[in-house]
Amino acid sequence: MEKATQPKIIIAIDGHSSCGKSTVAKQIAQELGYIYIDSGAMYRAVTLFALRNKLAADEQVDEQALIDRLGEIKIDFRLSPENSRNETYLNGENIEEEIRQLPVSQHVSPVATIGQVREAMVALQQEMGKNKGIVMDGRDIGTVVFPEAELKIFMTARPEVRAQRRYDELTAKGQLVSFDEILANVIERDRIDSSREISPLKQADDALILDNSDITREEQLDWVMQQIQQMISA
Ligand code: CDP
Numbered sequence: 444m445e446k447a448t449q450p451k452i453i454i455a456i457d458g459h460s461s462c463g464k465s466t467v468a469k470q471i472a473q474e475l476g477y478i479y480i481d482s483g484a485m486y487r488a489v490t491l492f493a494l495r496n497k498l499a500a501d502e503q504v505d506e507q508a509l510i511d512r513l514g515e516i517k518i519d520f521r522l523s524p525e526n527s528r529n530e531t532y533l534n535g536e537n538i539e540e541e542i543r544q545l546p547v548s549q550h551v552s553p554v555a556t557i558g559q560v561r562e563a564m565v566a567l568q569q570e571m572g573k574n575k576g577i578v579m580d581g582r583d584i585g586t587v588v589f590p591e592a593e594l595k596i597f598m599t600a601r602p603e604v605r606a607q608r609r610y611d612e613l614t615a616k617g618q619l620v621s622f623d624e625i626l627a628n629v630i631e632r633d634r635i636d637s638s639r640e641i642s643p644l645k646q647a648d649d650a651l652i653l654d655n656s657d658i659t660r661e662e663q664l665d666w667v668m669q670q671i672q673q674m675i676s677a
Contacts, residue, residue: 449675450675451477451574451575451576452575452576452592452593452594452671452674452675453572453575453577453579453589453591453592453593453594454468454471454477454577454578454579454592454593454594454595454596454671455579455580455584455585455588455589455592455594455595455596455647455650456468456578456579456580456581456584456585456595456596456598457580457581457582457583457584457585457586457595457596457597457598457644457646457647457650458580458582458596458597458598458599458644458653459598459599459600459602459605459629459633459636459644460605460628460629460632460633460636461605461606461608461609461629462598462599462600462605462608462655463598463600463608463655463660463663464580464581464598465481465483465580466660467596467598467660467663467664467667468481468578468579468580469578470660470664470667471578471664471667471668471671472578474664474668475576475578475671476576477576477577477578478529478571478576478577478578479529479577479578479579480520480529480568480571480572480577480578480579480580481520481529481531481579481580481581482564482568482579482580482581482582482584482588483551483580483581483582484520484531484539484542485518485531485564485567485568486551486554486555486560486564487531487542487543487547487548487551488516488518488531488533488538488542489509489513489516489518489554489560489564490542490547490550490551490554491533491538491541491542491547492509492512492515492516492533493505493509493550493554494546494547494550496512498512499550499553499554502549502550502553503553504550504553504554504557506557509554509557509560510557510559510560513559513560513563515534516533516534516563517533517534517535518531518532518533518567519532520532521537543613544618545613545618545620545624545625545628548628548632549628551632552631552632552635552636552639553635555582555636555639556635556639556640556641558641561583561641561642565583565587565588568581568584568588569588569589572588572589582636582642582643582644583642583643583644585597585647585649585650586642586645586647587642590647593674594651594670594671594674595647595649595650595651596650596651596652596653596667596670597646597647597650597651597652597653598652598653598654598655599652599653599654599655600654600655600656601656602626602629602630602633603626604656605629606622606625606626606629607622609625609629610622610625613625651670653666653667
């Protein structure tokens, strides 16, 4: 009952790679009955398209060729009946697993620097949020996609902590990965994401900072839910 009477808001979660944005965003969406959108998955889907079509290799991207083929890319999210997860689809194919693997991670930041790619993704993201009641995570959600979002959170953690979490996640799935390679990828993506010309990763002036290096997931969720309740009842 309570959920229906509260006004729906937009919650924007931005921050560094692998600091658990999607974990907290999914938890919030579940608590509030909101839609959760992983904007990074959309850039990852474009990257997978580029890799499959030989428009990207060796951490280089053929920008013009990818721009010319953007019209062939259709991305959507569908709720999995098996695990209630919102899974990413590229042209009708479920690519949720494949976009989390290292080849995509190694090419996604250069793809995400391309202006036309960003324009297309931002338009899609704004369309998804037009009825509010949405939690979206990414790099530019509070600054570019929804600058009017009622609640903005900027998440971070120390690079070694983030690399360890990503390492644990991938090895739990049975992938053979090296910690050093993951740490290098985390640091390199931070560098590209923060220094790119278009929509760089930066904290919105009105964002609340959450550094979760030394707190548990439960403590983190409690803190975030408190901020939301204060916001909604203000
Ligand atoms: O989950 P993780 O932090 O590893 O990254 P992600 O959210 O899946 O995003 C992958 C990459 O997409 C980031 O490193 C950014 O380069 C890019 N991205 C972006 O530019 N803008 C967004 N709103 C979301 C992701």
